Amino acid sequence: MEDIILKTTDLTKKYNNKVVVDNLNIEIKKGEIFGLLGPNGAGKSTTINMICSIVRPTAGAIELMGKNPWKQKKDVIHKIGYIPQELAIHGNLKAWENVELFTSLYGIKGEQLKNAITESLEYVGLMEHSQEFAKNFSGGMKRRLNIACAIGHTPELLIFDEPTVGIDPQSRNFILDKIKESNQKGATVIYTSHYMEEVEAICTRIAIMDNGKIIACGTSEELKKIVNGNDETITLEEVFLTLTGKKLRDYAE
């Protein structure tokens, strides 16, 4: 059981009687890159927000590294690196200052903080631009800075909520390589995206969510087998569309 980093039991979230996450049960082992796929409004971000103690669950339990993140937040929160979907950085701060601000929230200071900032910026390839204002960065650079702001405290669990939205293939490729590198260095990763090829390329295990429930979970190959037996020509996107349907998912938060 020791290698279970995250376990949710019957995790549920309701907004005004509308069930957004419905009795979710997942287990993520240490060292995994766990992909969470789903159409818009499937409940992916809400699930991540509950794990990160941003949104309070309506029912169910979360066990993060053996602790309840809502009751034992101080013991566990510094072990998480949360990379939000939004570019949660200050445009009027320089890259260095942004990383300093967010890394210092974990109690890191002085020389240790300087080293952490340097490592984070080098890690995302922005050290040369450390003294430039974030507002002048390109979309890809901002995405990389968004990541740098979440990794300075060397978390054990990295949670990426659609980190490659709206960036060019080079930046995307860079970010994916870095996620794999982090994983090789020992970090466990939870990754949500709409890009099937990304998920297929980096995730060791994938869960497909729809209407707040996990409708399939396994490796890419296992998911393909669920849908189409031994036909290896099927893509993950086809699996996804088969499982979740082709109906447009318009929703409002």
Next chain:
Amino acid sequence: MIRYLIKNNFKLMFRNTWSIVVMLLGPILVIVVLSSAFSELMKSYEGVGEFAAGYRMQDAAGNNVMLKALKAAGEEAGIHFYEYPEGEIKDMMEKNELAGFVEFFENEYVVYKSADYEVEGITLEYFMNKMMNTAVNASLQLQEQEDIVLPVEELNFMPAVNARDYYGIIYIVYFCWCGIICATGVLSNEKKYGIARRFYVSNITGLQSYLGKFIPVILTVTAGMAIATAITILLYDIHWGNPILSIVIVFMMIAAGTAVGLMFYNLSDSLVITIILQFTIVWFMGFFGGSFETYMFSSIPDTLKRSSPIYHGNRALVELSCMGESNYAASSLVYSFAIMVVCSMIAILADSIRKRGRA
């Protein structure tokens, strides 16, 4: 961790050109416009000449020694006291063109002011306030002495302030209460770009989060007000009284204004509502407190005036400027401190409740 939060929030606020321009140019422009517009009005206040006032002693209201001293001091100050033991006070004032009337009771006195002699009425009120304080102190020490000579030459009761000094001071006070403007950039960014979520996924406490905004706002507004004050002193030769006490009073008002703004923000979770509430309340406090019509000429009831912290600040700073001392300095400091503490506590509590009950 809070050091870095304060440092970077301070940088963000100082780099928000719009808010800095408002906080710098706002008071300077208003001071220039209003001090010019009302210079004649204020001149009339400065130039109050000799005038007559009536008085009446009710039974056991005092002794002749005290009255003699009071009349002597009045003559020195250009106030001629005449006794009217009988008749309706209002009629006496109208018939005899008295600027004011003082009715003495056993342990108190009442000052009546004529609407036709507004400035003289205020002068009489100041005079009585100052004289009675001095007389009471003197009588406690010299009860056995037959003659009491009040030190009129040391009295500086006339609040003669010119328009530039008055508006130069009170609009610094007014803008001190609008300091939340400096935090708008940070607060809107935190909400718009989901930065607040990063704070949730960290070890930061509610108090640290609050201080991380409160302290930088105070620093930014203080810096802005210091620059605006220095510019207006250089350009218009505005006289501030006791500099240390004035700085402390202004600083405490900045802290109080910031706490009020952050309290509104944490309660409403909306920058628009915060700005509307803050500006409305500051406008009313300024209206009561002499920001739009001088507190000396204001027709607003004293109770309402005294309910406004801006009135205490204005009066303290203006009196420090023109008299060198003010009884309102202490009340202004206490009032500002109380507002700061109470609003900060509510702000932290509101934030904590919201975090605990996050939807």
